[in-house]
Amino acid sequence: MFGKLSASIFLIVFAAVGPVVGQTSSGDLLPFATFDQASEAVLNDPHDLVIGPDNRIYVADKFANRIAIMDKETLKLVDSFGESDLASPHDVDFDARGRVIVADTGNDRVAIFELRGGKAQLVESLSDGIFRPEGAVAHPNGRIYATGSGTGNIVAYENGKLIAQATGLSGAHDVEVDREGNLWVADTFNQRVVKFSPDLQELQSLNDPVYGWLGPRYLDIDKAGRLVVADQDAHRILLIEKDGTLVGVIGDGLPGVGPNKFDDPEGVDIWGPAYYFADSDNNRIVRYLLVTN
Numbered sequence: 288m289f290g291k292l293s294a295s296i297f298l299i300v301f302a303a304v305g306p307v308v309g310q311t312s313s314g315d316l317l318p319f320a321t322f323d324q325a326s327e328a329v330l331n332d333p334h335d336l337v338i339g340p341d342n343r344i345y346v347a348d349k350f351a352n353r354i355a356i357m358d359k360e361t362l363k364l365v366d367s368f369g370e371s372d373l374a375s376p377h378d379v380d381f382d383a384r385g386r387v388i389v390a391d392t393g394n395d396r397v398a399i400f401e402l403r404g405g406k407a408q409l410v411e412s413l414s415d416g417i418f419r420p421e422g423a424v425a426h427p428n429g430r431i432y433a434t435g436s437g438t439g440n441i442v443a444y445e446n447g448k449l450i451a452q453a454t455g456l457s458g459a460h461d462v463e464v465d466r467e468g469n470l471w472v473a474d475t476f477n478q479r480v481v482k483f484s485p486d487l488q489e490l491q492s493l494n495d496p497v498y499g500w501l502g503p504r505y506l507d508i509d510k511a512g513r514l515v516v517a518d519q520d521a522h523r524i525l526l527i528e529k530d531g532t533l534v535g536v537i538g539d540g541l542p543g544v545g546p547n548k549f550d551d552p553e554g555v556d557i558w559g560p561a562y563y564f565a566d567s568d569n570n571r572i573v574r575y576l577l578v579t580n
């Protein structure tokens with residue numbers, strides 16, 4: 288009798304509390320950052336972005352077939368490059384030598400540029416093992432890693448040669464490196480985010496229904512190891528603690544424009560207390576600032 292009652296109470300409590308964390312709407316999780324500023328709509332479906340060694344924002348400006356360069360403070364477009372070399376670029380990063388690493392999706396390659404005297408020169412292409420790469424990152428170990436969204440894999444290049452790969456990633460997008468040197472990949476159509484070792488052994492998979500993934504695309508990792516992930520199809524951006532706990536969400540699940548609204552958010556870059564996001568279908572970059580209590 289008591290057992291039945293306990294079970295009933297448990298069910299009532301579970302019914303009241305259980306779905307809170309499992310909901311795909313963000314109603315029960317507070318935004319982790321507040322809207323600060325938006326650029327003009329001067330981009331054309333911007334994807335991932337990175338702040339370069341010169342403190343400017345580099346954006347893979349997909350339909351403009353270029354890397355757009357924006358002022359980090361004013362979010363004004365100040366320069367661009369790659370228009371004659373790139374086709375539908377999705378991701379951009381810098382290596383330790385200051386070279387620009389671009390997922391040049393439409394050309395099925397990773398394109399590497401040197402920036403000299405205000406000009407960008409294409410100096411290397413990597414294309415072994417990948418079709419439609421949508422993510423690329425330079426690792427402190429000297430390797431370049433890229434995801435093939437068409438091949439459903441992640442590959443590692445060392446000195447220009449393909450040396451390792453992991454498969455089974457459906458429509459993979461971003462790949463970024465955390466402070467421990469591991470790689471985080473947005474495994475988009477498998478609706479999960481996955482951590483790999485530098486040798487591409489799978490270490491962790493964030494696939495719990497709590498995240499409400501519809502199609503995670505791009506991400507970044509802060510100094511404390513927390514993940515910030517843009518779930519494009521859900522029009523939401525999630526903050527996830529290192530242990531996998533979902534702690535905050537920006538976006539209410541519906542496309543829109545304005546504070547706490549995105550239309551197909553894609554790119555994510557963290558800079559101290561600032562979060563830069565590509566609000567892709569609004570053709571702009573937005574900046575949010577960490578909420579501090």
Ligand SMILES: [Ca+2]
Pocket residue numbers: 335336378379380422423424461462463505
């Ligand atoms: Ca990236």
Ligand SMILES: [Ca+2]
Pocket residue numbers: 335336461463505506507554555556
């Ligand atoms: Ca990113």
